[in-house]
Amino acid sequence: MTPPLVRHRLVVLLAATALLVAGAALAVHRAAGRAAERDRTHAGQPAVTKGEVRLGDGRRRLIFRNLVWGPQRDHLATVPLAAPGARRTAAPRDCLRFHAAAGTGICLRATGGVVPGHEAVVLDSRLRPVRRFPVPGIPTRARVSPSGRLVAWTVFVSGDSYAGGAFSTRTAIYDTRTRTLHDSLEDFTVLIDGHRHQAVDHNFWGVTFAADDTTFYATLGTQGRTYLVRGNLVRRTLTAVHENVECPSLSPDGTRIAFKKRIRPKGADAPWRLYVLDLRSGRETRLAERASVDDQALWLDGGSLLYALPGDFGADLWEVPANGRGHPRKVVASAVSPAVIGP
Known part of the structure; x- marks a missing residue:
């Protein structure tokens, strides 16, 4: 018992x-x-495989921030430009904004720690960090010059949307050859209608570089207006050349600017449309995309543009002809912040 x-x-x-x-x-x-x-x-989302991603392997490819849900979300991924819907290869490099050219990359990312922040990381051709710079706000735009020498980034110092009232930006340019950092375009001399323009509300964003590594274009916002400004790194000047231009992107031949144009008042829904500006004649061409585009478009080649629109998992990449004809088409799902690399 x-x-x-x-x-x-x-x-x-x-x-x-x-x-x-x-x-x-x-x-x-x-x-x-x-x-x-x-x-x-x-x-229904694209397949993703972990692997090595390089900025120069002799093949023409597309690199972007991957938005497919899973362990590789927000990592840089690549697909062949000729087969953008193919299985993508993702590297262990997370970025919120990214761009690359000629073996140089710029990655804007969040940092951890007790006080979270953000940083700009210059990358080499194997996506290894070369230089790191703390940035004072939320990343929004990034660009590398065609030669790979210059990199630029823009962050929101306050606010989180161009459409949401007042905001403040900080735009910097770094020369990888001389290691010179222009930490704010607000230090440059601004010329509007041939006269020096000074105002406490100057905001700059969306840099795009010419091939000479001296000339660049950007957006200036001041007193309720936006201007396309042509910058000169040597003279440290910014000259207004056209009004109502945001997030410019210079064509490969340097003759045209793709941009988003505000067609409705601030605070209104769907306020922007994609346009292309001929720099010689000043003529604007409205593109076939009818949706509001809040992005800095990328030239795929001399005849078409790539840009992001909201999608089911964050954003998708779309393509549209740069001549105002044709129709937009979705080319890469669950992706944002692209760069074209290769010959």
């Missing part, structure tokens, strides 16, 4: 075992539910 104390301990042990088994079964059930939910969430 089992003593009462032993029987009591046995009952307690059996009860505890039953609780552990029930808890394990519940955990397995919940894990299975989460896995099924992930499968439903990821259904």
